[in-house]
Amino acid sequence: MANPSLLILAGDGIGPEVMAEVKKIIAWFGTRRGVTFDVTEDLVGGCAYDKHGTPLHDDTMAKAQAVDAVLLGAVGGPQYDNLDFSVKPERGLLRLRKEMDLYSNLRPAQCFDALADFSSLKKEVVAGLDIVIVRELTSGVYFGEPRGIFTEGNERVGINTQRYTESEIARVARSAFELARRRNNKVCSMEKANVMESGILWRQVVQEIHDKEYPDVALSHMYADAGAMQLCRWPKQFDVIVTDNLFGDLLSDAAAMLTGSLGMLPSASLGAPMANGRPKALYEPVHGSAPDIAGQGKANPIACILSFAMALRYSFDMGDEATRVEKAVEKVLADGVRTADLMGPEGGTPVSTAQMGDAILAAL
Amino acid sequence: MANPSLLILAGDGIGPEVMAEVKKIIAWFGTRRGVTFDVTEDLVGGCAYDKHGTPLHDDTMAKAQAVDAVLLGAVGGPQYDNLDFSVKPERGLLRLRKEMDLYSNLRPAQCFDALADFSSLKKEVVAGLDIVIVRELTSGVYFGEPRGIFTEGNERVGINTQRYTESEIARVARSAFELARRRNNKVCSMEKANVMESGILWRQVVQEIHDKEYPDVALSHMYADAGAMQLCRWPKQFDVIVTDNLFGDLLSDAAAMLTGSLGMLPSASLGAPMANGRPKALYEPVHGSAPDIAGQGKANPIACILSFAMALRYSFDMGDEATRVEKAVEKVLADGVRTADLMGPEGGTPVSTAQMGDAILAAL
Ligand SMILES: CC(C)[C@H](C(=O)O)[C@@H](O)C(=O)O
Ligand SMILES: CC(C)[C@H](C(=O)O)[C@@H](O)C(=O)O
Numbered sequence: 001m002a003n004p005s006l007l008i009l010a011g012d013g014i015g016p017e018v019m020a021e022v023k024k025i026i027a028w029f030g031t032r033r034g035v036t037f038d039v040t041e042d043l044v045g046g047c048a049y050d051k052h053g054t055p056l057h058d059d060t061m062a063k064a065q066a067v068d069a070v071l072l073g074a075v076g077g078p079q080y081d082n083l084d085f086s087v088k089p090e091r092g093l094l095r096l097r098k099e100m101d102l103y104s105n106l107r108p109a110q111c112f113d114a115l116a117d118f119s120s121l122k123k124e125v126v127a128g129l130d131i132v133i134v135r136e137l138t139s140g141v142y143f144g145e146p147r148g149i150f151t152e153g154n155e156r157v158g159i160n161t162q163r164y165t166e167s168e169i170a171r172v173a174r175s176a177f178e179l180a181r182r183r184n185n186k187v188c189s190m191e192k193a194n195v196m197e198s199g200i201l202w203r204q205v206v207q208e209i210h211d212k213e214y215p216d217v218a219l220s221h222m223y224a225d226a227g228a229m230q231l232c233r234w235p236k237q238f239d240v241i242v243t244d245n246l247f248g249d250l251l252s253d254a255a256a257m258l259t260g261s262l263g264m265l266p267s268a269s270l271g272a273p274m275a276n277g278r279p280k281a282l283y284e285p286v287h288g289s290a291p292d293i294a295g296q297g298k299a300n301p302i303a304c305i306l307s308f309a310m311a312l313r314y315s316f317d318m319g320d321e322a323t324r325v326e327k328a329v330e331k332v333l334a335d336g337v338r339t340a341d342l343m344g345p346e347g348g349t350p351v352s353t354a355q356m357g358d359a360i361l362a363a364l
Numbered sequence: 365m366a367n368p369s370l371l372i373l374a375g376d377g378i379g380p381e382v383m384a385e386v387k388k389i390i391a392w393f394g395t396r397r398g399v400t401f402d403v404t405e406d407l408v409g410g411c412a413y414d415k416h417g418t419p420l421h422d423d424t425m426a427k428a429q430a431v432d433a434v435l436l437g438a439v440g441g442p443q444y445d446n447l448d449f450s451v452k453p454e455r456g457l458l459r460l461r462k463e464m465d466l467y468s469n470l471r472p473a474q475c476f477d478a479l480a481d482f483s484s485l486k487k488e489v490v491a492g493l494d495i496v497i498v499r500e501l502t503s504g505v506y507f508g509e510p511r512g513i514f515t516e517g518n519e520r521v522g523i524n525t526q527r528y529t530e531s532e533i534a535r536v537a538r539s540a541f542e543l544a545r546r547r548n549n550k551v552c553s554m555e556k557a558n559v560m561e562s563g564i565l566w567r568q569v570v571q572e573i574h575d576k577e578y579p580d581v582a583l584s585h586m587y588a589d590a591g592a593m594q595l596c597r598w599p600k601q602f603d604v605i606v607t608d609n610l611f612g613d614l615l616s617d618a619a620a621m622l623t624g625s626l627g628m629l630p631s632a633s634l635g636a637p638m639a640n641g642r643p644k645a646l647y648e649p650v651h652g653s654a655p656d657i658a659g660q661g662k663a664n665p666i667a668c669i670l671s672f673a674m675a676l677r678y679s680f681d682m683g684d685e686a687t688r689v690e691k692a693v694e695k696v697l698a699d700g701v702r703t704a705d706l707m708g709p710e711g712g713t714p715v716s717t718a719q720m721g722d723a724i725l726a727a728l
Contacts, residue, residue: 076558090558120489120597141505141526141560148561155530158565162505162526166519192613194440194454196505197512201522225617226652232596232621233484249556250614253589257596288590 004316005067006037009044009060009096012080012089013289014299014353015073021301021357022071022308025325028361033321040067044096045075045089045289055092064096068274069315070282071308072096074289089289097137100280102269103168104175105137105248106310107286109235109255109265114333118260118344121232126258131238132183133255134176135248137269139168140198142245162198164244169205175270176242177214186218186239190227190247202244224251231255252286262287263300263341266307268314281315283307293340297352300339302329305360328363332356368680369431370401373408373424373460376444376453377653378663378717379437385665385721386435386672389689392725397685404431408460409439409453409653419456428460432638433679434646435672436460438653453653461501464644466633467532468539469501469612470674471650473599473619473629478697482624482708485596490622495602496547497619498540499612501633503532504562506609526562528608533569539634540606541578550582550603554591554611566608588615595619616650626651627664627705630671632678645679647671657704661716664703666693669724692727696720 006026010019023039030036042048042060049055055075064070075089085091096102111119111129119126144161151157173189180187189206191199203221210219222230224247230237231254243251256265265287271280285303293299306329313322337359338348351359370390374383387403394400406412406424413419419439428434439453449455460466475483475493483490508525515521537553544551553570555563567585574583586594588611594601595618607615620629629651635644649667657663670693677686701723702712715723 085561085564088558094559120486121484122486125484144523149565152529156565156569157527157529158560158562159508160526160560160562162524163521165516165521192610194452195458196522196524197449198522198524200449201513201520205520225613228592228614228618229621229626232618246556246610247614249589250592250611254592254596254618257593262593 003036003038006039007067007070008041010073011044011075012046012077013291013294017299017353018301018304019073044092046080055089056095069311072284076289077291101271103138104270105135106268107133107252111259115260133252134242136172136244140245164198173206173209177217180217180240184239188220188241190222190224190243261341265303268310283311298340299353300341328360331363332359367400367402370403371431371434372405374437375408375439376410376441377655377658381663381717382665382668383437408456410444419453420459433675436648440653441655465635467502468634469499470632471497471616475623479624496604497616498606500536500608504609528562537570537573541581544581544604548603552584552605554586554588554607625705629667630674632674647675662704663717664705692724695727696723
């Protein structure tokens with residue numbers, strides 16, 4: 001059988017730094033575990049724009065479609081802020097999501113014991129937290145037409161369209177119910193059905209899929225504003241949250257913050273199964289390109305490393321190996337090894353990006 | 365000069381209970397401060413639907429347009445969940461906002477010293493917190509057309525439209541800058557300009573209004589997802605936040621939760637000046653109708669009482685009297701008087717809705 005294939009798109013800002021640590025782990029799998037990944041690298045985001053005038057070259061898109069999984073670092077930076085909308089770094093990422101049809105974005109918010117003190121929330125509110133937000137990733141207001149800035153009379157008007165079809169809602173709902181079955185069997189669906197018709201359809205379809213196909217899963221519905229509030233108040237009430245693209249963007253960032261550091265959180269974006277049975281997949285940290293600390297060895301590579309662990313689990317059926325990586329991260333944190341973002345009042349051993357990667361490698 | 369006029373729409377659930385306490389305060393102003401309000405009462409939401417088959421009767425709408433200020437309790441309840449979208453309780457509230465053109469919704473998130481321990485966030489993160497979210501309230505995805513659930517091919521599609529004109533953005537931006545000048549002179553504007561054209565226009569117009577009319581105010585921009593995160597991480601970095609209708613809905617609920625109890629938070633929805641110079645105005649607590657505790661004397665009337673204080677300040681130029689009410693609330697909290705929602709591990713004197721109202725009256 002062919003080696004599993006990976007396309008690495010390290011991107012901008014701290015992307016290349018954190019990805020360098022993932023490459024060490026990938027190499028370790030080759031030499032120590034006999035699992036060799038065929039790795040290709042390419043550009044996405046601002047660096048792709050600098051080279052090709054587009055944040056995602058068609059050749060790169062084609063490579064992404066061909067591999068088993070894509071690993072992405074981060075995109076964006078202030079030097080690209082004034083680019084035309086159509087060539088902004090983010091468009092590269094959004095094109096990957098859309099053309100690979102990665103409709104189900106899994107964003108775990110897990111609080112590591114060693115970091116429970118580090119959250120802005122009280123320890124008892126977050127200790128042991130383990131929830132997953134399943135965010136719809138290929139539709140909604142991110143992609144709906146019409147969109148743009150138009151002139152009406154003598155003023156400009158900005159327009160975007162929130163648009164969801166029944167089948168788009170149904171497939172991401174299924175993915176949330178499947179995940180819940182492997183966890184604590186509870187799904188909370190969030191929308192604004194009290195003010196948006198797209199939210200009404202969302203609620204109806206999620207309920208229908210539940211009643212027909214997943215009656216064993218406990219399903220509840222919550223308005224997204226109440227959801228934002230409940231995430232801040234008592235996040236442990238949730239198991240799996242399923243929501244649309246835009247609400248998922250905000251709610252998963254809020255949930256991420258609960259855990260104490262965005263530098264810790266991975267994500268998986270999954271699509272339909274390919275011919276080899278593996279889902280189309282892209283893995284990326286939830287954090288952004290953090291241009292303010294880029295190139296200084298300060299970035300925390302854990303989110304990117306845990307994203308690779310998700311790849312092991314969801315793309316390569318190597319759940320045990322994924323757990324091994326996750327345990328290594330936990331051990332290093334329990335040992336008090338800390339990148340700058342994790343350095344709280346309780347102290348710890350301050351390390352650079354590369355030292356954190358090495359510590360995790362040593363723990364493996 | 366005519367007495368100041370108020371229309372009271374107590375609404376559903378706990379609305380009438382909390383409003384009963386406000387009426388005591390209004391009566392106190394008549395007998396003890398020589399300020400008599402002409403008060404009319406009417407129905408909104410589910411109770412209006414029950415009586416008239418519509419959540420807001422045209423006569424009520426006309427009254428709201430004629431008075432100096434509207435005080436609203438809350439709308440909604442599970443018995444109305446299956447009503448047609450067009451007659452849901454929320455439509456009554458949304459019609460008031462839209463037809464009175466209340467474009468600027470001020471939502472303070474203030475943490476009372478006596479309650480700093482009560483938040484799910486650490487005390488040092490929230491103690492002394494005092495920020496205001498200015499939410500655009502009459503446009504965006506709440507009102508944009510086209511909207512609805514349509515059939516395409518053989519499936520349903522849910523559609524809503526996010527739509528902002530330049531002038532809609534400009535006027536709410538001005539309102540935020542004006543407010544900032546009376547506070548700490550800092551505005552942070554939030555949108556998703558990295559993915560939505562309406563966000564690009566939002567950012568541009570806010571920046572233009574700033575540069576032309578309010579260059580003395582410190583202005584920053586943040587993506588709304590990062591904003592949700594920063595609100596959970598270190599909310600004191602903000603002074604005034606200005607954002608659109610939908611983002612404002614989520615972000616203000618998250619901000620509300622920071623302060624420990626939603627039962628504490630008032631809001632003012634302001635429009636253009638009327639002939640008498642007063643702005644069109646509606647005041648309401650941020651909390652909802654809480655059907656689970658309605659009719660049990662458990663509700664916290666403070667949010668509704670503080671909403672009346674905002675009316676004193678913003679509609680009636682009675683800033684000193686507003687402060688008097690706010691100080692009375694602070695005193696009662698410092699004395700340990702607690703409705704059920706405020707009852708934390710540190711204990712306190714448990715009181716009913718009416719007892720809380722009486723305690724505040726006594727403190728006045
Ligand atoms: C970078 C940006 C386009 C992206 C999004 O809005 O989806 C990011 O915030 C995320 O959550 O992955
Ligand atoms: C009740 C509902 C229509 C309303 C909204 O979504 O605006 C509420 O959540 C609010 O924030 O005032």
